[in-house]
Amino acid sequence: MNVTFIVVGIVVLLATFFIVQYNKLVRLNVAVDEGFAQIEVQLQRRADLIPNLIETVKGYASHEKETFEKVVQARAQATAAQGVAAVAEADGMLTQALRGLLAVAEAYPDLKASANFLSLQEELSGTENKVGFARQYYNDNVRKLNEIIVSIPGKFFAGPANVAAREFYAVNDPGKRDVPNVSFN
Amino acid sequence: MGSLTAFVMYAFALYAGYTSIGIIPIVVGISLFGVWGSYYSSDKIVLAMTGAKVIDHETAPQLFNLVHEITIASGLPMPKVAIVQDEAPNAFATGRDPQHAVIAFTTGILEVMDREQLQGVSAHELAHVANRDTLVSAVAATTAGAIALLSDFLIRMTYFGGGRRDSNGGGNPLVLVAALVAAILAPIAAVLLKAAISRKREALADATAVAFTRNPTGLRRALETLASDSTVVHQKSNAVAHLWIESPLDNKMTSKLFATHPAIEDRIANLRALEKTGPSAN
Numbered sequence: 001m002n003v004t005f006i007v008v009g010i011v012v013l014l015a016t017f018f019i020v021q022y023n024k025l026v027r028l029n030v031a032v033d034e035g036f037a038q039i040e041v042q043l044q045r046r047a048d049l050i051p052n053l054i055e056t057v058k059g060y061a062s063h064e065k066e067t068f069e070k071v072v073q074a075r076a077q078a079t080a081a082q083g084v085a086a087v088a089e090a091d092g093m094l095t096q097a098l099r100g101l102l103a104v105a106e107a108y109p110d111l112k113a114s115a116n117f118l119s120l121q122e123e124l125s126g127t128e129n130k131v132g133f134a135r136q137y138y139n140d141n142v143r144k145l146n147e148i149i150v151s152i153p154g155k156f157f158a159g160p161a162n163v164a165a166r167e168f169y170a171v172n173d174p175g176k177r178d179v180p181n182v183s184f185n
Numbered sequence: 186m187g188s189l190t191a192f193v194m195y196a197f198a199l200y201a202g203y204t205s206i207g208i209i210p211i212v213v214g215i216s217l218f219g220v221w222g223s224y225y226s227s228d229k230i231v232l233a234m235t236g237a238k239v240i241d242h243e244t245a246p247q248l249f250n251l252v253h254e255i256t257i258a259s260g261l262p263m264p265k266v267a268i269v270q271d272e273a274p275n276a277f278a279t280g281r282d283p284q285h286a287v288i289a290f291t292t293g294i295l296e297v298m299d300r301e302q303l304q305g306v307s308a309h310e311l312a313h314v315a316n317r318d319t320l321v322s323a324v325a326a327t328t329a330g331a332i333a334l335l336s337d338f339l340i341r342m343t344y345f346g347g348g349r350r351d352s353n354g355g356g357n358p359l360v361l362v363a364a365l366v367a368a369i370l371a372p373i374a375a376v377l378l379k380a381a382i383s384r385k386r387e388a389l390a391d392a393t394a395v396a397f398t399r400n401p402t403g404l405r406r407a408l409e410t411l412a413s414d415s416t417v418v419h420q421k422s423n424a425v426a427h428l429w430i431e432s433p434l435d436n437k438m439t440s441k442l443f444a445t446h447p448a449i450e451d452r453i454a455n456l457r458a459l460e461k462t463g464p465s466a467n
Binding site for chain 1: 250253254255257258259260399
């Protein structure tokens with residue numbers, strides 16, 4: 001066989017290999033960015049529900065000022081947070097504050113029965129689920145990326161592809177792992 | 186389906202007198218066209234065959250939401266969600282790629298299952314979409330059809346000795362018998378292979394579903410409900426039997442080797458094992 005053909009063939013194979021490995025890293029990196037954007041979308045949905053929720057609860061339990069303050073503050077912090085670590089921390093604090101608010105609502109049977117509150121609670125519960133899954137998706141992709149970067153052959157392509165290990169989204173929620181989630185089935 | 190069409194055309198062609206090898210590419214081409222045509226439009230075809238109605242968020246918000254949650258967890262685009270009027274609890278997924286996916290639930294399953302179970306079922310169906318199982322089935326069907334065609338052609342080659350009707354004895358009768366047996370068994374082997382592939386993909390879909398939800402309990406409870414419910418889906422069409430989460434074909438009659446799904450007890454046992462050791466073990 002013609003030596004030129006073999007050489008060209010090997011070069012083509014190597015080039016394909018390099019391209020595939022490079023693209024794999026780049027794609028995972030973009031998936032991680034997308035994952036974080038998704039988390040922010042869901043957190044924003046949750047933040048948007050809160051003013052309505054507070055107003056509804058205030059209608060029945062106006063003197064629970066502390067609880068409202070906590071939620072409002074946590075919400076403001078969550079909206080202002082930038083970057084994975086800050087967002088994750090604010091997320092945890094808001095989750096805790098919301099749990100406090102819903103716990104307060106438990107003590108007011110009129111509030112619990114009100115249609116407005118029930119529908120808001122349902123929406124909040126749905127949003128919490130979505131936030132949870134968004135965090136999961138982000139962390140899955142970060143894990144995949146971080147694994148590839150330290151293995152062979154990913155190691156050698158991380159530099160040229162300008163891809164570095166990414167931070168996990170660690171929600172620091174000192175309360176139960178369960179998120180305010182009351183389902184009505 | 187495609188191979189059946191091909192066989193009919195082939196038989197017709199032979200009857201009409203064409204014995205040349207040239208017929209094979211044409212026939213295989215027609216078979217491919219049939220299989221890949223139905224793969225390409227699988228979403229529309231299956232919807233029409235099952236009478237499923239596509240729904241939107243207003244019609245069934247809870248169902249939509251739980252499917253949406255799985256799409257967030259999996260990174261898949263939101264599929265079309267449809268409902269089939271049938272009291273038997275069952276569900277399926279189809280579509281040539283994640284962008285054209287459809288998942289459908291019977292009215293029966295929506296009645297007997299709670300949110301956690303339904304989410305397990307949705308995750309299983311979306312797992313089929315994520316794993317490109319319609320593509321895998323189409324390739325398997327094409328391969329099975331091609332094997333059947335080739336084996337048939339080989340009989341004729343051996344028997345007729347390449348077209349020459351030689352009265353000096355066509356060949357060793359033992360070889361002829363062996364060729365006949367092989368040719369008869371080859372299509373059966375192809376069907377068995379398709380069934381084995383289908384079972385493996387079902388098991389993979391169960392595992393992928395748990396990877397999406399991180400909650401084996403939902404799917405496990407759903408399968409337990411399905412196992413205890415003896416109503417079978419009305420549409421027992423063979424063509425789409427493999428798509429349903431619970432095989433609509435009578436499991437007692439069908440030998441285990443021909444089953445398109447692993448035994449439901451095994452599936453439940455595997456999920457229980459995951460519950461004990463997996464991340465949701467508290």
